[in-house]
Amino acid sequence: MPRGRRGVLETVMGGSAARTSHAQVVHALGKAIVAGEFPVGTTLPGDQELEARFGVSRTVLREAMKTLAAKGLVVPRARIGTRVTPREQWNLFDGDILTWHFAVGVDEDFLLHLSDIRLGFEPHAAALAARHASEADINQMMHLALAMGDPAHTPETLALADLRFHLSVMEASGNPFLRTVGSLIEAALAGVFKLSSPKADRIRIGDVAASHMRIVEEIRRRDEAGARRAMEAVIHVGRSRVTGVAEAP
Structure with a gap:
């Protein structure tokens, strides 16, 4: 199992562990995207709305967006916002994305x-x-x-x-x-x-x-x-x- 983090199996068995602010935002948004709360092709809410929703700074939020982009879930577009990518672009080898699938069913x-x-x-x-x-x-x-x-x-x-x-x-x-x-x-x-x-x-x-x-x-x-x-x-x-x-x- 990957060292220093809970794997998919442990999370499914024992539930979510305590997270940093960055990880909490990544988990919440990632799970919401996988669940379809933010459908493919839609634009995520703006920075101010998400900062208020999660109670985090803009720096934390932007780092979380970079993490989600690295997993293939979103792509930033200048003057448009951050858009949810098609599912075939998601990295299904990623342990977090697999965990979010199990979390939503x-x-x-x-x-x-x-x-x-x-x-x-x-x-x-x-x-x-x-x-x-x-x-x-x-x-x-x-x-x-x-x-x-x-x-x-x-x-x-x-x-x-x-x-x-x-x-x-x-x-x-x-x-x-x-x-x-x-x-x-x-x-x-x-x-x-x-x-x-x-x-x-x-x-x-x-x-x-x-x-x-x-x-x-x-x-x-x-x-x-x-x-x-x-x-x-x-x-x-x-x-x-x-x-x-x-x-x-």
Whole structure:
């Protein structure tokens, strides 16, 4: 998980943490944009109105606007104001934007898109880990997989253990670009977490640990194709939980 900030999964589980004035403005405006309070193509209220709304200085407000612009949500226009950009320009790899989507509510399609992108990244990361992982990396991944079998897990602690395992595989891949997609993995696991029940997770803890240990076993054997298949199987299980809840009466 990114150091020094709450990730998507922790925020979904525990709610929002205390923020600086700058972060509060970014969060409030970002969430409002994602929710459609400020629709695509519209211009945000002027500086004076927003300063009064949030009780912040113009400096804080302008820094917040720069942050939102860097995330692709808005673009400043001279003599026009700050306009909300089309959704296809938003940086959906950004952890804050993913968090705001969960805050306003995500649907099945959103979660399935997340599982699709995981299928694009994580099986290849597992294959690269089979090629590049050190013995220390493999031992760490096995330790994390075994930890997922702890019968004392709650849905919250199991989700965090799951996240730590998957991030360790991305790290062991040795590819620095793959290490940067952690927020996507967090968001996908957060979506599955929101669909979970404590009883269901207690029943399946043993299966979860075993399926993740299979990934590590294939990596230890240096079987790239086997590691890829084992990771795909785990992601498909999460995907089936999303569709299963959506299809339930």
